[in-house]
Amino acid sequence: MSSVPANWTRWTICTLSVALAACVPAQRAGIPVRWIESPNYDDRKPQFVIIHHTSDDTVEQALGTLTDRARAVSAHYLIARDGTVTQLVRERDRAWHAGASKWGALTDMNSASLGIELDNNGREPFPDVQISALIDLLTDIQERLHVPGTNVLGHADVAPRRKVDPSVYFPWKTLAAHGFGRWCDSPLPSAPASFDVALGLQTLGYDVSDVEAAIMAFKRHFLADDSSPVIDETGRAVLQCLIRQASR
């Protein structure tokens, strides 16, 4: 059975009005519109970087997964244990790395971020050469795209109910020393008894629909501890410090 493509009708309308405006396929809007191109635009730019570990034992395994159409996952970059950087998706394109995710008011981190996968099985430290390559890549991204340094997050930060990467081995403190991500070092002033941990986590950006999951993600990132969802005095003090940092 043949039918007139929806776009054809729109193209016909455009052809009839071509003296008034140039025409383009109607996928630019869900309704018929006229097209007059402005020269004043450029590519959309991501404003976050999300760090992952692959959970694989080799970079070849990770490359297999990240390029398998059936697996439907990808990232912009993959950094091997030896520091070799592979790009898999153009930066202007939306890689499928964060999945269902939330940070602050943003609910589609794939649209707002670049994804960087680190070749790491989640049970091992990250080699210095790999972290050095990551810092070089983040520096390059920041210089070109102006991603705020504080907008470098872990996958588990934006998907605390589903994800645990990067693991407690990831050196967030080292990254912060280079201007990527936030960090507060103990000892710190204690938080008052009235300090509301859930509100504090939400203020930082965490999705607190599951507070225990958010606490686990926070502790993994800022205290290298994923033992339990109980936050002690040190954790409360670090959270208070980070909120003060973020509000400056």
Ligand SMILES: [Zn+2]
């Ligand atoms: Zn991940």
